[in-house]
Amino acid sequence: MSMQTTVPVMSRMKDEDLAFIREMGVEHVELNIKEDEIDVGHLNEVRERFAQYGLTPVLLSCNALQKNKIIDLGLEGKDEEIRKFNEFVKVAAEAGYHTVSVAWQPNGIHRSGRAVRPQTRGGVSAYFDAADGSIEEIKNDRVYTVDEIWKNFEYFLEGVGPTMQECGVRMALHPNDPPVEYVCGVGSLIYRSDDYRRAFALDKWDCVGVKLCIGCWLEGGEQFGNVIKDIEEFVAADKVVSVHFRNVSGTVPYFEETLDEDGYANMYEIMKTLVRSGYKGPISVDHAFKGYESFGGMLGAFAYPTGHMKGMERAAEIELGLRDR
Numbered sequence: 256m257s258m259q260t261t262v263p264v265m266s267r268m269k270d271e272d273l274a275f276i277r278e279m280g281v282e283h284v285e286l287n288i289k290e291d292e293i294d295v296g297h298l299n300e301v302r303e304r305f306a307q308y309g310l311t312p313v314l315l316s317c318n319a320l321q322k323n324k325i326i327d328l329g330l331e332g333k334d335e336e337i338r339k340f341n342e343f344v345k346v347a348a349e350a351g352y353h354t355v356s357v358a359w360q361p362n363g364i365h366r367s368g369r370a371v372r373p374q375t376r377g378g379v380s381a382y383f384d385a386a387d388g389s390i391e392e393i394k395n396d397r398v399y400t401v402d403e404i405w406k407n408f409e410y411f412l413e414g415v416g417p418t419m420q421e422c423g424v425r426m427a428l429h430p431n432d433p434p435v436e437y438v439c440g441v442g443s444l445i446y447r448s449d450d451y452r453r454a455f456a457l458d459k460w461d462c463v464g465v466k467l468c469i470g471c472w473l474e475g476g477e478q479f480g481n482v483i484k485d486i487e488e489f490v491a492a493d494k495v496v497s498v499h500f501r502n503v504s505g506t507v508p509y510f511e512e513t514l515d516e517d518g519y520a521n522m523y524e525i526m527k528t529l530v531r532s533g534y535k536g537p538i539s540v541d542h543a544f545k546g547y548e549s550f551g552g553m554l555g556a557f558a559y560p561t562g563h564m565k566g567m568e569r570a571a572e573i574e575l576g577l578r579d580r
C-alpha cells in the first residue's frame with residue numbers, strides 16, 4: 256500500500272492487540288499517550304516493543320495538550336501550557352516523531368449521543384442532531400468569539416512555531432467537529448477549508464499541517480469546502496500530514512456516523528483522489544461503531560472498516576495503473 260494505514264493505540268496495549276493489528280496487514284500506528292509518558296526513554300521502549308510486531312508509530316498524540324482548554328481559550332497559565340507543548344515537541348522529535356496532533360476543541364468533539372440510529376445497521380454510533388439544542392448550551396464561563404479564538408491560535412503559533420521548526424515537527428491540525436461556527440459557546444477555529452488557508456497564512460514556520468478529517472468535510476458539506484478539490488490542493492502543497500477516512504449519513508444539522516459504504520459520500524472517489532494526488536502518509540478510519548467486548552472491543556470494531564478502507568485503496572491503485580493486483 257502506498258499510504259500508511261494506521262490504527263490508534265496506547266502504549267499499554269496487550270501483546271495480542273498488537274498481534275491482531277499486525278494480522279490486519281497494518282504496519283503503522285498512531286500513539287496516544289498521557290502527559291506522564293512524555294519521556295524519550297519511555298517512548299523508545301514503546302517503539303521497540305511495537306517493532307516486535309512489525310508496527311511503527313508515525314503520529315504522536317497527547318490528549319491533554321491536543322485539546323487544551325487553557326491554550327484554546329487563552330486563559331491564565333497559557334504560557335506554562337505552551338512551554339509544556341514545546342517540551343512535548345522536543346521529546347517527540349528526539350523519539351523519532353515528525354507529527355503531533357492538535358485539535359482546537361476545548362470541549363472535545365460534540366455529539367448528541369451514541370445510539371442505534373436508522374442508518375447504522377443496528378450498530379451503536381455517534382450522531383449529531385442540532386434540533387436537540389445541546390450545541391447551544393454554554394459550556395464555559397462565557398462565550399468565546401471566533402475572533403478571540405483566532406487571536407489565541409496566533410499566540411500559540413508564535414509560541415510553538417520556532418520550536419516546531421527547529422525540531423522538524425509539524426502539527427496535525429484537526430477541524431472542529433461538528434464543523435459549525437460555534438460549539439457550546441466557543442467559536443470554531445477550523446470549520447471551513449478556508450480556515451486552513453488562513454492558518455497557513457499565519458504560519459511563518461511551516462509547522463501547520465492538516466489532519467484531513469474526511470468526516471468533518473462531509474459533515475459540513477459544501478459549506479466546509481469541496482472535499483475533492485481541497486484534497487488535491489492541500490496534498491499538492493504538502494500540507495496533509497494525516498487523513499481520517501470516514502463517512503456520514505448527511506450534513507449538519509443532522510448526521511449519523513455510518514459505514515463507508517452507507518454514508519452519502521462516494522468514498523471510493525475520495526480514495527481515488529487521495530491516491531491520484533500522491534498522498535503517502537497516515538490514514539485511519541477515525542471512528543467505528545461501539546464494539547462488542549467478546550469481539551475485541553474498540554479494536555475489534557476497527558477491523559472491518561480498516562479492511563474495507565485498505566481494499567478501496569488497493570482497488571484505486573489498480574484502477575489508476577499503480578499496481579497489477
Ligand SMILES: [Mn+2]
Binds near residue numbers: 429468470471499541
Ligand atoms: Mn477526525
